Amino acid sequence: MESLYILIPIAILFVIIAIAVFLWAVRSDQFEDLERQGMNVLLDDDDPKKNNEQQSARQDTDES
Template sequence: MNIIYVLIPLAILLVVIAVCVFFWAVKSDQFEDLERQGSSILFDDDLAKKPTEKPNKPNNDA
């Protein structure tokens, strides 16, 4: 029975923290653009980058 005196305040504290984090995320516009991150994985950004040159390997056939 004594554990309830610990678990109930702990649960209330966690709920308060979760609600505060949610309102912070809404206030800082975290939920404004939900589609960009989901669709960005579909597009290949490697085409826009310059290809890197392969380093020249020294010829050790002396």
């Protein structure tokens, strides 16, 4: 029973900290554009074949 006198204020403190962090994230526009970041994974511009062709072209010009 005595441990509740310590645990309840600690839990309340953690809730206050979590709310403060959430409000900071909202005010600093951390949640502004969620869809674009998700689409960056799907629409990857890196093409392995294209990169290999570019690297070989660079090597050809470097050797000349």
